[in-house]
Amino acid sequence: MTCNHQPACPPADRHDARAASMVADHWEQGWALLCNGTLVFDDGGALAPAELTAA
Numbered sequence: 001m002t003c004n005h006q007p008a009c010p011p012a013d014r015h016d017a018r019a020a021s022m023v024a025d026h027w028e029q030g031w032a033l034l035c036n037g038t039l040v041f042d043d044g045g046a047l048a049p050a051e052l053t054a055a
């Protein structure tokens with residue numbers, strides 16, 4: 001995952017990961033993708049990329 005933002009987005013394993021820039025939003029489906037790979041959901045939830053690949 002490459003970040004070209006300034007300042008750089010926080011990594012997905014940080015507590016402030018949700019402060020990363022949004023790179024894709026699909027709110028009509030209830031989610032958005034942040035620059036660091038975190039998925040955020042419109043119900044307030046979030047999923048780090050490590051959790052996605054852990055399954």
Ligand SMILES: [Zn+2]
Pocket residue numbers: 002003004005008009020021035036
């Ligand atoms: Zn970024």
